[in-house]
Amino acid sequence: MPxxxxxNYNVGTNEVKILKxxxxxxxxVNKEYGNNFVNEVRKAAETSIIGQLSGSSLYKTIKSATMLLRRKGLRVLESDVAYALRExxxxxxxxxxxxxPYIEDISVVGTGPIWVRHSIVIKEDPLADYIQTNIIIGSELELLQHISILSERSGRAISKLNPIxxxxxxxxxxxxxxxxxxxEIxxxxxxxxxxxxxPYRFVSLRELQKEGMIEEPVVSLIKKVIHEKGSLLIVGPPGSGKTTLLRAILYSLVPPSWKVAIIEDTPEIDLPPGSSWVKYVVPLTSSKEVTLDQLTLTKAALRSSVSKFLVVGETRGKEARVLVQAMNMGLGGLTTFHGGSPEEAIRRLTSHPIDLTQEQLGMFKLIITLGFIESGKGIxxxxIDVSMPYLDGNLLKLKRLYQRKTGEITEEKLMEVLTEKPALNL
Ligand SMILES: Nc1ncnc2c1ncn2[C@@H]1O[C@H](COP(=O)(O)OP(=O)(O)O)[C@@H](O)[C@H]1O
Ligand SMILES: [Mg+2]
Structure with a gap:
């Protein structure tokens, strides 16, 4: 096989080819203009570093590195050098x-070539997983240098005591x-x-409405609740679009000037550019006690003059308390929760280990349930449901405000939807 x-495309000054x-x-990565070029620049930069690499001396370094490379016969621009140097x-x-942008995952195990998962390759051959690159980690020292750069940039120290x-x-x-x-590990x-x-892409409620995910009466209901600083619980099975809807609500209805705090386990909700919002990424527990971290965080969130909403990206366990605490203090609470119906969500939120009370759940203005529907052109x-929880005495009841027929859905068709490439690049 030839x-x-x-x-074949460029990434910065590098030329990339995918071969089969x-x-x-x-x-x-094109050697002439890729790795070697970078090495040349690095060498040139090292030999020409006079002062520290900051401010004007960085520019001096770029200038003299460019000159050095030109003297060696390489036709480079200062911008190429700046890129390579940054690299x-x-x-x-x-x-x-x-x-x-085509690379989805990067994997390095010990020394040797770096492996990547590449979206063009996966599209062509769904069974292809990681493919080899011609970028080589040459020694353990080099591997450690890369580990240390990543650890430092992420703000989490890696050490013998904390090796993973x-x-x-x-x-x-x-x-x-x-x-x-x-x-060692x-x-x-x-x-x-x-x-x-x-990368971040703004998907508005309007877009979701145009796409048929949400109908006008529901948009109006949500708008009203958000403007009144009310709380929303978004329920649905995995992959039904809970996070997508939560993002659209935040981006479309909450003005960037309102102070909002977002607490997430896995970062899925970006802060809108120019907003005054704050975000905390913390590991949330699923079954264990609420950690000190989370309580400290809520306090931090409240102290940082958050006056409108506290968002918990996904509620899975006791962290529901964090949200309830904020709601008790007058903030609107927004979160998503795994479940097939509002009844199921209530049942699971009020039983062990989450143990919220019916009264606490009554603080949510709406429970919005997502699901999969048969639309004629597929799933x-x-x-599919919007309900308003309310207390009758001390019993929690649901008032149905909206329902949408789901139609007949086979397991097979559902799998098709769940494995398709995301239609909205999120
Ligand atoms: N209205 C929609 N149309 C097409 N794809 C969608 C829509 N909403 C969500 N998706 C896609 O479905 C996948 C799961 O969405 P997500 O919001 O993360 O679901 P959940 O939070 O319920 O697990 C994502 O890839 C997302 O891009
Ligand atoms: Mg989600």
Whole structure:
């Protein structure tokens, strides 16, 4: 089988080719203009570093590195050098992979080639998983350097006492999720996994409405509740669009000037640019006691003059208390919860281990349930129920405000929807 180029594009100053040959797929960063170029620049920069790499001296370094490279016969622009230098200074060999929008995951196990999951390859061959790159981690020292850069950038220290960390890169670097293991732990091999987060895209309630996920009467109800600083519980099975709806509500209805705090386990909700909102990413427990972290966080959130909403990205366990606490203090609470109907959500939220009281659940203005409906053209995600919880004596009851027929849905069709490529690039 001859080697075929199935994709060819640029990432910054690097040229990338995806090859398909007898040994499977390969990710190739053009050596002349990729790795070697970066190495040349690094060398040039190192020999020309006069002062510290900051402010004007950084510019001096770029200028003299460019001159050095030109003298060697390389035709480069200062902007190329600046890019390569940034690359060599920040995530080094991982930089091009982090910058490449087609790469979904990056994996390094010990020394040797770096592996990636590439969306073009996965589309062509869904069984292809990780493919090899021509970027090589040459020594254990180099591996440790990369681990240490990632750990430092994520703000979580890795050490012999704390040899495995799961963290996120800072927002300006894309908030990607990282998993790092020091060599001793995995029998001599260290490990780096980067799960890339797709870039921020604003999906509005209008778009979801146009798409048929939500109907006008429901939009109006939600609008009214949000304007009154009321609380919403979004319920649905996994993959039904709970987080998508929560994001659309936040981005479309809550003005950026209202102070909002978001607490998440896995970062899925980006802060809108220019907003005054704050975000905390903390591991949330599923069954254990509420951790000190979470309580401290709520307090921090409340103290940081959050005056409108507290958002808990996904409620799974005792962290529901954090939300209830905020609601008791007069904030609106917004969260998502796994369940098939408002009744089921109430049952699970009021039983062990979450143990909320019926009265506490009565503080939610609306319970919005998402599900899958038969739309004629196949299955799609939709709001299927909106109910208002209220207390009758001390018994919690539900008043149905809206319902949508779901139609006949087979397991097979459901799997199709759940495994399709996301229609909304989120
Ligand atoms: N209205 C929609 N149309 C098409 N795809 C959607 C829609 N809403 C959500 N999705 C996709 O479905 C997947 C799951 O959505 P998400 O909001 O994370 O679900 P949940 O939070 O309920 O697990 C995502 O890939 C998302 O892009
Ligand atoms: Mg979700």
């Amino acid at each position: 080697v075929k180029i199935i994709a 040959g007898p040994k499977g797929y390969q990710y190739i 060599s200074l920040k995530y080094r060999k991982l930089q091009v992979l982090i910058d490449d 960390i799961d963290a996120n890169l800072p927002e300006e670097d894309g908030s990607h999720r990282i998993h790092l293991v020091l060599p 995995t029998g001599g091999k260290g490990e780096i996994v980067i799960r890339k987060k797709k 799609k995600r939709s709001v």
